[in-house]
Amino acid sequence: MVRLIAKSPSEGILPFEVNGLTLVELDVGPITSVAPFDGQAVAASDRLRALAGMELPKPNRSSGREGARAVWSGAGQAMVLGVAVDAAMRQHAALTDQSDAWAVFRLEGQGVEDVLARLTPLDLNPGVFKRGHVARSLLGHMSALFLRVSGEAFEIMVFRSMARTAVHEIEVAMKAVAARKALA
Amino acid sequence: MRIEGKGRIDAAEQIRFSFDGQRYTGFKGDTLASALLANGVRLMGRSFKYHRPRGVLTAGAEEPNALMEVGRGAAKVPNVRATVQEVYAGLEAHSQNRMGPLAYDLLSVNDLFPNFLSAGFYYKTFMWPRAFWERLYEPVIRRAAGLGALSGRHNPDHYEKAFAHCDILVIGSGPTGLMAALTAALGGADVILAEETNEFGGRLLSEDEEIDGQPGADWVGGILAALRETGRVRLMSRTTVTGAYDQGTYGALERVGLHVNGPAELPKECFWRIHARQAVLAAGALERPLAFPMNDRPGIMMASAVRSYLHRYGVVAGRKVTLFATNDDAHRTAVDLMACGIDVAGVVDSRPDAKALGDYPLYAGGEVIGTKGRKALSEITIRHNGAEQKIATDCLGMSGGWNPTLHMTCHMNGRPVWNEEITGFVPAPDAVPGLTPAGACQGTYSTAGCLAEGVEAAKRALTALGGKLPEMEIPQASDAVGGSKPLWLVKGKGRAWLDFANDVTSKDIKLAAQEAFTSVEHMKRYTTQGMAPDQGKNSNIGALAILADATGRAIPETGTTTYRPPYVPVSIAAIGAGAQGQGFAPERFTTSHDASVDRGAPMVPAGLWYRPSYFPRPGETTWRQACDREVTMTRNAVGVCDVSTLGKIDIQGPDAAAFLDFVYTNMFSTLKVGKVRYGLMLREDGHVMDDGTTARLGESHYVMTTTTAAAGEVMKHLDFVQQCHRPDLNVRFISVTEQWAQFSVVGPKSRELLNGLLDAPIDNESFPYMGCGDVSVMGVQGRLFRISFSGEHAYEIAVPARYGDALYRQLVTQAETLGGGAYGMEALNVMRIEKGFITHSEIDGRVTCFDIGMDRMVSAKKMCVGKPAAQREGLKGKHRQQLIGLKPVGAVKELTAGAHLFETDAAPTRVNDLGYVTSVAFSPTLGHFIGLGFLQDGPNRVGDVVKLVDHLRGVETRVEICSPVFIDPEGERLRG
Amino acid sequence: MRYSGWQVLKQGLTGNRGWKPAWRDPAPKAEYDVVIIGGGGHGLATAYYLAKEHGLTNIAVLEKGYLGGGNVGRNTTIVRANYGLPGNSEFYSHSLKLWEGLEQDLNYNVMHSQRGILNLFHSDGQRDAYARRGNAMVNQGDDAILMDREACRRMVPYLDYDQTRFPVFGGLYHPRGGTARHDAVAWGYARGADSRGVDLIQKCEVTGIDVENGKVIGVQTSRGAIRAKKVAMCAAGRSGQVAAMAGMRLPIESTVLQAFVTEGLKPVIDTVVTYGMGHFYISQSDKGGLVFGGDIDFYASYAARGNLHAAEHVLEAGMTLMPMIGKAKMLRSWGGIMDMSSDGSPIIDKTHIDGLYVNAGWCYGGFKATPASGHCYAHLIATDRPHEAATRHRLDRFNTGFVMDEEAKGSQHNLH
């Protein structure tokens, strides 16, 4: 029997590189939103720790590491990336499969903040927004999630349907930054 | 004329450019104005009203006269200040606001009749005959008015916007700003130093002045090195801070690529949104022109500008220079010029006790009372010791003292305060929260004072941030303040200009006062004083003083002056950057987008999404042919359509059912697991907000669907209801619109099609009408809902979005083998109209549940959002226009949506208006047009004939009122 | 003094020394038949029509600042009668007819320019909604033309028809719509009212409304108490504060609307153009500036200034719709205070206090309403009956549900 072939959100348009900066699409595996029910936040966090060795992150923070990470994604909500969340957590939290809802990018290179300064109103100054920090905010006019994974790299999540726009806008910003550098 | 060895230009790099077709040579570092002056060009523009010849007045962004068109074709920029535009190779500039060549502007005929063109003359005439305003007067006025011209073509250049964040923003890099930035950085703050011009240093680059025993420019270099060394200062040159907004937000315009021939990716300008926790305003001061008879000729410029051209560009604007001043500052111009061997023919100082600083003729207590030279100054007439005297001169530098550049402090409604000591306005205290003015912009005019205030202001900002205060040594510098005595108007024969760009003279101000326009705002609006491109930077204070004099009041009691953002004009392309073309809003693509395009479907916007309009097949030449075929195909076999754009919200929790009961009019707590129910949602004001189906997947797990259009609004509404009304409910919800690709499979063969793909076949038992459940489709876990928006036996199948493209292609291919295929929005719309299903064409935001015949869906057993307000008398009853169906009477070519309904014998006027048509379609199923609409007391008029009138499309026809459900009213097909 | 071209010549020849004050500067009298609170466009027009149409001349207009200093001098000057709902339809139609004779009536050139308004639409659904509105306009006796994309291209060729995010499908054209010189409208009415004996009193702030036994008897002001038989509130932007003096709460929340003007440019935009997929409208003033605006800043405010985010949205909409304006430079931005009513339509009504009248809730649409607002308000004040063009503008309509929700946004004030 024919099988359904999976397509990634940015298939065919990524990766690319502009003047030392790279934008790639990440396959982070399963993504599950975890929203603990009233009074269940601690229990849900404990359950996640038992399951994947990480807690439910506090606001604007992440936990875990690449491959098995939890990122705070809004009021009373986190997204667990890379590990399947045990259905037994259901008694503590609303679990919703979001594995296909997001396009996840990694933008990396020297001056990555200069590119993002053209796209988001967040203060991503390394002294303010450190490794492991997370923010829900805007990328252009799109809702987005930003995670700093290193001094020169961010993971950026946008809704799947807007992946093309996001990639285009990041690309334009990368080129403008490169053109400025060439001028200097 | 260029003075060798002077200026900060790079004499090694020659640059060729053109002005009005004439080729010239300048140097790197020149502005267009300095390069033209160096080439002896003095006539640079024409004034707004009288079209008088004008030359350059200033050396900065406040320039009112030397406005030009720069660039060619679509890239042309009008109203460019020649004083700001840096020259680059190939720069092409043209003079503007002229009819014919610049030197022989035909519209200068206006200058012959100034008395007939006095302030506000146009309010008093051009009224007869009435129709002549649009046909004659206005077109003539419009053509004569305006300044530069837009190309009328799409902007071809890249502009960008960006955000920046800092602890302390320092605006201006003169002595005040440099010391503020250094203090702030040494105090541990992250600093942005914004400088309007290409070089840091401000006025220090335009003066011959020492700091700490070094030439000013050298001292600047040292401070810049120290700033860089801190690693905390972001130096932004060519960046003008344009506005102060709430909570430390500032707008700033950076000229990124206007001074070079850059690549296409290089932005011309960048509009910055800077968030600064604290800011120091060190914007300096602008020199005040003097109002004396015929003070507008090319060659008359600001005394400080003469110094700027000399020291920054090595340019002198004349061979025989005179000065007219009220203060010591202007004498520096004479001294500096003489040091370069320039002939200074005299300094006219209105102060009787003025002292000369050098060996030049001084006319203390004198005034300039006239000038000569049509296209360039040739002579001035002065009155000195009661006698008149003529002096030959080709450049007159004038100085009426200084006005603090306090504009930013007005942006949050701060009103400047009159300071008698400096006879000028200074910023109101704490006019902008977190912004500390320092130096000349608050009236401190000595260099020593500026240096000290820069330090103080930065310390104040550091203190507010809770930072440490560094030990700072104040450099040694001059403490001269350039003592000035105001002179607001020199009496004499001839007009004295105030607002050069708008051609406002002292007489206009007096006329306004004479006609009762005595408040400052009235005067400005009546005379257009201060409304020109310089926004009154050069003239507002002078005009206010003359108004005060004309009304017999002191300046402070006459009023104050204010400024609104932006400080300098900002390109629309800069603030609107990113939006040109597709960038205005994100584009959302369904997973089936490429497959639809592959099949030739025209994709049309649906909110942010794109959806296929129809799928043309060979031989079909119109959309109607495709649409009719898609409808027939679907109703007879099977059709497939992507419905992923509908909002999908996953709702979980012990109180999920109670929550849904509260947001929907009807009950969802009674819905059985594995079932779907139609739901109606009201706004709290009782009108219909949205509708959709909600499925119960588990005891405490639902998935709600919304319309495509209202998905975002509904999500926000649910958040509001839960957080602000019912935080007691233990419920969680999240959008899953993006997670699932969802396709409707519609028609009598829909189950057959699905059973070819599902891993376990379904039947009417396992999936009855309004049933739902998990399925496995080609090995992928999905969900199946038996719901219909067409009246047919239909399903919606959902799979994780990564499989959307593949599943859609499979579904369409399989449908085609069954005699069906893909259908688009047009066919979807026809089928839902045939079945009488509503969309936002019907529930347009003014419609109530009563109007759509669903008032019985408002459960009496419970409270819900909108229920109380829907009971108002205005929202129900016979006066309301209610949903009906329409079908043609006799041979009717077409019905049109947007038409209104009348009794057949009534005139189609407002008072007879009974309703309107919301949706129409040609029904291939029925073979004629059908429509949905709203008619007063409609349901009681089924069978009546009314008149449909569409004035706009020329349609007038009779239609019969019928049920909105045109096909299968019993719903047999749905359950088949 | 009658204004005319001849007068301009005559005065010009004598050095313009003969022009008389446009209005007097009277001290307030102790008592008036009618006191109008607010010397903006609507208050001045009300005074003018009370004097002209109803013979009432013992009237004072009390203005806390200067005449015409509110929204009449801060708007984008658009004049139109293109509403779709009963109530608004006849009211703005009435207003446009008054506009069409205003210069001659006032002997003041308010530069009413019927250069046409083009409302663009960007989908079939929007086209049908506009058609419904256009048909309502014609039903009312006003003019409307439905234009397709090609007709738009001929009329406004400078739009981006090929790349823009939301393509232009067509437009609803209102030929009699246009613009006027906003300040001149206030000045023309002021001069007309003054010449008929109305006292225009500037720098006179009303600080209290005196009510006795359910009847209004006068007002307290910064220049003393003034007795009055009737008091007419007409203080857009401060309606809530004025009504509070009479113990009233209005269905109004005040917000900011920003407007923008560019530097002067040679003629390039000949009609008023509005965008259908974002909030943006633009025209070119006779002086050459592009005058444009968009949506309100959305939050409650009396600061009369806006923030960058709203401004950016407006300019972004301009750039996607007509990228040729990119090279024009925004010269000035300003904000007006909009009294947003709960259905987006205004109120002209009596109050529960005898002799106290309310004129409020003009949202961002008060300028074009100026003549009809004054005309209908004057009629109500003089006769105690609503003018036939303003029968639905009632204060109690929110409670009864007979609302006029042109924008179809519901009861949330800031959404209209």
Added chain:
Amino acid sequence: MRIKCPLCGDRDQREFTYMGHETYLDRPADEGWSPAWDTYLHLRDNPAGVTRDLWYHGAGCTSWLLVERDTTTHDILRVDLARDAKRGRG
């Protein structure tokens, strides 16, 4: 304008949408139309000065916020999560 979201921190205004006065928190219990409903939906003090109103952090954490502001200066005096405020009011 910037608003300090209790969860996300200091953010640009563009992440938020405004709804209206805090009156909206006090939904009347009346099942039928009543003067309380007229007040709730329509009537406002509309103060020129300190007010409290509701904002939605839609592009952030999706919290509704209760913001104490001055309508004449745009100063922001205090920000709370609306759900906490509502719970406090019962």
